[in-house]
Amino acid sequence: MFCPECRAEYRAGFTRCSDCDVDLVQELSESDTRVRKAKRETPSTIKSTYREARKTAHWWALYKRQTGTWPWSSIAIHLINWVVILFGGGFLIWWTAEHHLSRWQFLGIFLLIGLPYGVAENSARVNDFETGVREI
Numbered sequence: 001m002f003c004p005e006c007r008a009e010y011r012a013g014f015t016r017c018s019d020c021d022v023d024l025v026q027e028l029s030e031s032d033t034r035v036r037k038a039k040r041e042t043p044s045t046i047k048s049t050y051r052e053a054r055k056t057a058h059w060w061a062l063y064k065r066q067t068g069t070w071p072w073s074s075i076a077i078h079l080i081n082w083v084v085i086l087f088g089g090g091f092l093i094w095w096t097a098e099h100h101l102s103r104w105q106f107l108g109i110f111l112l113i114g115l116p117y118g119v120a121e122n123s124a125r126v127n128d129f130e131t132g133v134r135e136i
């Protein structure tokens with residue numbers, strides 16, 4: 001599902017865009033897609049992270065409304081994810097300072113840890129999403 005206004009992609013189960021307050025459409029038309037691609041060339045990481053977090057929270061609320069229970073596995077995954085990012089990031093910065101590493105060494109370690117974690121986190125998110133849809 002997509003918002004015709006801001007082109008945000010929504011998870012199954014949503015019918016309205018929480019940001020624009022308009023009905024979502026099944027697919028964007030070709031011209032919409034072009035605009036979307038153009039907009040994507042100047043992405044705002046903070047805004048998209050915020051949007052993603054809002055979408056997740058809305059999805060939890062929707063899940064709660066439909067099933068009567070909170071999607072605990074999804075909530076746990078997201079909480080663990082943020083704890084790992086905050087503590088892991090903090091630890092990495094402290095560790096680089098402590099060992100007087102150059103920024104390239106820092107970048108190397110960051111990618112070495114961050115890439116596999118990103119892949120694992122992403123697949124966990126997909127699994128979590130698919131399970132949620134089946135349970136609804």
Ligand SMILES: [Zn+2]
Nearest residue numbers: 003006017020
């Ligand atoms: Zn929107």
